[in-house]
Amino acid sequence: xxxxNPTLNPVGGADAPPAGPRAARRSSSRxxxxxxxxxxxxxxxTPAIVVYVMxxxxxMGFAVYYSLFRWRGVGPPTEFVGLDNYVLAFxxxxxxxxxxxxxxxVVGSLVIQGPIALGVALLLNxxxxxxxxxxxxxxxxxxxxxVTVGIMWKLLLTGGGTVDALLRSLGLGGxxxxxxxxxxxxxxxxxxxxxxxxxxxxxxxxxxxxxxVPPELTEAAAIDGATWWQTQRHVTLPLLxxxxxxWMFLSMIGSLQVFDVIWVTSVPxxxxxxxxxxxxxxxxxxxxxxxxxxxxxAVAVILFVISFVAALLFQRFLLRRDIEGAITGRxx
Amino acid sequence: xxxxxxxxxxxxxxPIAWSTPLTYVLALAVAAVSIAPVVYVIVGGFRTTPQIIAxxxxxxxxxxxxxxxxxxxxxxxxxxxxxSAVIALGTTLGVVVLGVCAAFVLARYTFRGREGLYxxxxxxxxxxxxxxxxxxxxxxxxxxxxNSYYAVILPQVAFxxxxxxxxxxxxxxxVPRELEDAAAIDGAGRLGFLWRILLPLSRPALVTxxxxxxxxxxxxxxxxxLVLGDAExxxxxxxxxxxxxxxxxxxxxxxxxxxxxxLPALLFFTFAEKQIVGGLQGAVKG
Numbered sequence: 193x194x195x196x197n198p199t200l201n202p203v204g205g206a207d208a209p210p211a212g213p214r215a216a217r218r219s220s221s222r223x224x225x226x227x228x229x230x231x232x233x234x235x236x237x238t239p240a241i242v243v244y245v246m247x248x249x250x251x252m253g254f255a256v257y258y259s260l261f262r263w264r265g266v267g268p269p270t271e272f273v274g275l276d277n278y279v280l281a282f283x284x285x286x287x288x289x290x291x292x293x294x295x296x297x298v299v300g301s302l303v304i305q306g307p308i309a310l311g312v313a314l315l316l317n318x319x320x321x322x323x324x325x326x327x328x329x330x331x332x333x334x335x336x337x338x339v340t341v342g343i344m345w346k347l348l349l350t351g352g353g354t355v356d357a358l359l360r361s362l363g364l365g366g367x368x369x370x371x372x373x374x375x376x377x378x379x380x381x382x383x384x385x386x387x388x389x390x391x392x393x394x395x396x397x398x399x400x401x402x403x404x405v406p407p408e409l410t411e412a413a414a415i416d417g418a419t420w421w422q423t424q425r426h427v428t429l430p431l432l433x434x435x436x437x438x439w440m441f442l443s444m445i446g447s448l449q450v451f452d453v454i455w456v457t458s459v460p461x462x463x464x465x466x467x468x469x470x471x472x473x474x475x476x477x478x479x480x481x482x483x484x485x486x487x488x489x490a491v492a493v494i495l496f497v498i499s500f501v502a503a504l505l506f507q508r509f510l511l512r513r514d515i516e517g518a519i520t521g522r523x524x
Numbered sequence: 525x526x527x528x529x530x531x532x533x534x535x536x537x538x539p540i541a542w543s544t545p546l547t548y549v550l551a552l553a554v555a556a557v558s559i560a561p562v563v564y565v566i567v568g569g570f571r572t573t574p575q576i577i578a579x580x581x582x583x584x585x586x587x588x589x590x591x592x593x594x595x596x597x598x599x600x601x602x603x604x605x606x607x608s609a610v611i612a613l614g615t616t617l618g619v620v621v622l623g624v625c626a627a628f629v630l631a632r633y634t635f636r637g638r639e640g641l642y643x644x645x646x647x648x649x650x651x652x653x654x655x656x657x658x659x660x661x662x663x664x665x666x667x668x669x670x671n672s673y674y675a676v677i678l679p680q681v682a683f684x685x686x687x688x689x690x691x692x693x694x695x696x697x698x699v700p701r702e703l704e705d706a707a708a709i710d711g712a713g714r715l716g717f718l719w720r721i722l723l724p725l726s727r728p729a730l731v732t733x734x735x736x737x738x739x740x741x742x743x744x745x746x747x748x749x750l751v752l753g754d755a756e757x758x759x760x761x762x763x764x765x766x767x768x769x770x771x772x773x774x775x776x777x778x779x780x781x782x783x784x785x786x787l788p789a790l791l792f793f794t795f796a797e798k799q800i801v802g803g804l805q806g807a808v809k810g
Contacts, residue, residue: 239625247683320547337742343764496655499652
């Protein structure tokens with residue numbers, strides 16, 4: 193990465209001009225200054241723009257192109273099939289399972305993580321000795337690599353493994369399942385693992401939101417005789433709205449693309465039957481490993497369109513909510 | 525931690541005297557759920573596989589160091605840790621340098637199309653990065669970059685740029701205009717101002733974006749999985765995954781390898797917790 197140069201070089205050069213302008217005619221120095229400014233703007237932004245366009249935007253364009261071909265990835269794509277790959281995807285029951293699983297994960301993450309995170313964040317927002325330490329521990333799962341988490345839970349959840357032994361010792365042996373092998377159970381097991389991994393992220397965001405709530409407001413409520421619970425319910429929670437919506441947005445986009453934890457935790461055989469597949473694992477299984485590149489790229493485009501439309505709808509929904517809030521706020 | 529002798533308001537309130545013990549009980553329960561599996565994995569690495577099979581939830585008896593010693597001496601652990609470090613450092617450097625340059629222009633220059641350019645970058649936050657992985661692989665293949673560090677570093681820099689710019693821009697524009705004028709009077713150009721005044725002032729923000737980029741890169745799995753086929757180049761997440769699928773019957777070995785692989789992340793997090801949390805909070809407020 194030698195790109196430090198654009199910053200370093202002009203520093204020396206920048207020292208020169210202030211001595212010059214005095215002598216130079218005003219108009220030409222102003223033109224030179226304007227030109228210099230544009231050189232700087234272009235020189236400083238170009239590397240970022242090039243890398244960003246090349247590795248984020250261009251590939252997605254190629255995906256649309258490749259998705260129109262039947263192509264095994266060798267040589268240039270030649271067998272144009274139009275929208276056949278898209279039709280095939282929506283006719284494949286495994287892909288429809290993957291879609292359903294993504295829907296379960298999107299909704300499940302919001303419904304389960306939201307209340308848990310809110311409760312924990314309110315708890316850890318109270319003042320008590322050792323609070324910092326507790327916060328640190330609660331964030332641990334979020335910082336661990338997805339792969340680590342996946343392998344960890346895979347070992348814990350194997351048949352006759354630790355989770356089973358623990359349940360039996362608690363007299364809950366009846367609850368024991370083939371957590372990762374039962375086709376009807378596996379998606380819920382994975383949802384549990386995802387919840388364990390990502391609820392810390394929601395807690396971090398909510399604690400940030402809580403730290404923005406002015407203490408004067410809660411103190412005023414306390415002086416007016418409100419209990420802790422009433423204060424949270426009527427003062428703190430309403431102020432958390434924007435933070436909660438941002439978390440919902442990030443959680444939704446993450447759930448639609450989820451790959452690592454699913455890939456590592458679930459057994460390939462179960463995944464290939466659709467029970468634990470998501471759009472992303474389906475895409476990688478078919479496109480990369482089965483070398484159906486045209487088909488895989490079609491799935492990529494579907495995944496992209498679904499995520500992007502969801503993002504735009506959410507933004508629109510967000511915006512409307514906030515505008516309404518502003519209006520009612522003013523009316524009061 | 526509250527070291528000051530001033531009693532905290534919530535504990536001094538009379539009607540909720542019962543609530544402090546309850547707070548601790550709940551906090552302990554939450555903390556236990558968060559770290560019990562992690563502790564289990566680390567402790568499990570000190571047992572033997574027969575011990576684990578006989579009693580999955582038991583403690584080591586006796587404690588054996590063999591698994592950890594085996595991973596540290598025999599496997600490719602060190603090579604993978606080295607690869608992870610090179611890729612994560614390269615990514616961090618690239619993100620910070622490119623991000624600072626772009627955010628500086630977006631924060632302190634007035635020109636036509638500035639807001640458009642900013643929106644263009646923030647669009648990347650909406651972009652589902654995972655969706656583009658297949659065409660990205662094809663492009664890297666055509667560029668002959670597969671099986672090189674660059675195949676991971678360059679895309680990671682690109683995907684990390686939007687968040688970096690979103691976090692850095694407000695920091696860089698918050699520095700008062702007067703400082704820039706003063707610097708100009710002292711003979712520093714805009715770039716001299718960036719290098720000598722702006723960057724030292726925004727060091728906390730730089731650390732934050734650097735830490736976020738480093739952790740994201742250190743934990744990355746999907747991109748390395750596709751573009752680093754060569755085992756010599758494997759990063760730790762790929763190593764852990766391979767080890768666990770190759771030696772399925774060596775449960776104790778897998779536990780030890782997994783523990784050692786997550787140790788750097790845990791240590792790093794303990795030291796950089798403020799920056800990580802601060803960065804995420806900054807992103808939310810932005």
